[in-house]
Amino acid sequence: MKKVLILFCLMISVTMVVAEDIKKVAILEVVDKEGKLTYGQKLALRTYMANAVSNTNGYEAYNRSDVDLIMSEHEFQRTGLVSESEIRKLGEMTGVLYILVTEAAPIDNYGILAIGQLLNVETGRIETIEQQMMGTTGAEIQEGCQILAKKLIKESLSTKIQTAQGHQNFVIEKTNKDTYTIAGNTLDKLAFEQFIYRNCPLAWQQYSVGKKCIIGGWSAFGIGCGLTFMGGVIIITSFGASIAFVTIGALGVAASVPLLSIGYSKKNNAYKTYNSMCLENRPQFSLNVIAGQNGLGLALQF
Numbered sequence: 001m002k003k004v005l006i007l008f009c010l011m012i013s014v015t016m017v018v019a020e021d022i023k024k025v026a027i028l029e030v031v032d033k034e035g036k037l038t039y040g041q042k043l044a045l046r047t048y049m050a051n052a053v054s055n056t057n058g059y060e061a062y063n064r065s066d067v068d069l070i071m072s073e074h075e076f077q078r079t080g081l082v083s084e085s086e087i088r089k090l091g092e093m094t095g096v097l098y099i100l101v102t103e104a105a106p107i108d109n110y111g112i113l114a115i116g117q118l119l120n121v122e123t124g125r126i127e128t129i130e131q132q133m134m135g136t137t138g139a140e141i142q143e144g145c146q147i148l149a150k151k152l153i154k155e156s157l158s159t160k161i162q163t164a165q166g167h168q169n170f171v172i173e174k175t176n177k178d179t180y181t182i183a184g185n186t187l188d189k190l191a192f193e194q195f196i197y198r199n200c201p202l203a204w205q206q207y208s209v210g211k212k213c214i215i216g217g218w219s220a221f222g223i224g225c226g227l228t229f230m231g232g233v234i235i236i237t238s239f240g241a242s243i244a245f246v247t248i249g250a251l252g253v254a255a256s257v258p259l260l261s262i263g264y265s266k267k268n269n270a271y272k273t274y275n276s277m278c279l280e281n282r283p284q285f286s287l288n289v290i291a292g293q294n295g296l297g298l299a300l301q302f
Contacts, residue, residue: 023190024062024096025053025118031103037112041136042104045114048142049102052149059153062096088124097121100152111135114144118152122188128152171279172271180271196270200278207270213263217256224252 027050030042037045050061099119107113112134120127130151134144170183178189187195196203228249 022060023058023098024060025098025100026062026096027053027100028102031101032105033103034105036106037104041112041141044138044141045102045104045112045145048145049100049116049149051142052146053100053153055146056149056153088121098127102148106136107133111140112144114148116148116152120188171275174268174271192271196274196278200274202277203270203274206266206273210263210265210267210270213259214267215263217259217263219256220252220259221256224249224254224256227252 027046030037030045032042053059053061097120099121101117101119102114103117104112104114110133113131114134115129115131117126118128119125128151130148132144132148132151134140134147172180172182172187172192175181175186178192180187180192182195193204193207196207226249228246230249
């Protein structure tokens with residue numbers, strides 16, 4: 001029983017580490033409309049772009065054959081065109097947050113011009129477009145892809161945050177599950193996280209704790225259900241082990257309830273903490289002692 005409990009705790013710890021908030025980016029085949037790039041060049045572009053994204057903190061490149069299959073059905077590789085519905089469909093099937101499209105072509109004898117587009121799966125729209133000239137050797141393509149990836153990801157963050165910069169004294173309103181507005185600008189989840197991180201440590205701390213509780217809650221729930229199912233499977237061969245698995249599984253499911261409740265409450269109300277604690281123009285007041293004809297008194301000044 002003790003060994004099973006230790007195993008259960010280890011499984012939760014590993015799951016929580018793996019389940020950190022990593023933003024997945026689907027790396028599609030390189031678009032070569034004129035067919036002038038060699039297979040090796042296109043392979044290098046895609047591989048090095050994937051490596052550059054994965055080496056960026058908080059991002060993970062997602063490169064699977066089914067991604068190519070979905071897009072090839074719509075002749076994406078030939079045209080480079082994709083609709084908003086197809087972007088959302090790809091996101092639903094793969095669980096990615098962004099789609100990275102790279103179009104490339106040789107430019108005379110100067111090298112390769114690569115244009116990257118970062119598509120947001122949630123909105124179905126192009127978030128950033130950047131270009132980069134690079135040489136034709138493997139090392140030059142690798143360096144060019146690293147620069148291009150940094151441009152795309154840095155710009156995608158700064159563009160969204162820029163809409164909120166200078167509006168630290170405006171109230172944040174929550175309009176949807178992970179959508180917020182400030183001074184008429186819409187912030188998605190990532191932009192909101194970056195905004196409170198820069199402008200309100202209290203709200204950011206509350207939001208971060210909430211996210212960790214949610215990850216832990218769902219991890220406990222999933223592992224608990226799994227252990228309960230395992231207990232039911234092995235009941236025929238080992239009654240004692242079955243009872244142990246079922247018991248620990250039930251504890252895991254039970255533990256998930258308060259974790260999820262606390263987590264979602266903290267995460268969903270972080271914007272309220274910003275509004276109440278971090279607004280630059282929140283009402284200021286002071287309590288002063290004043291002298292009058294009737295003696296000393298207190299004055300509350302706003």
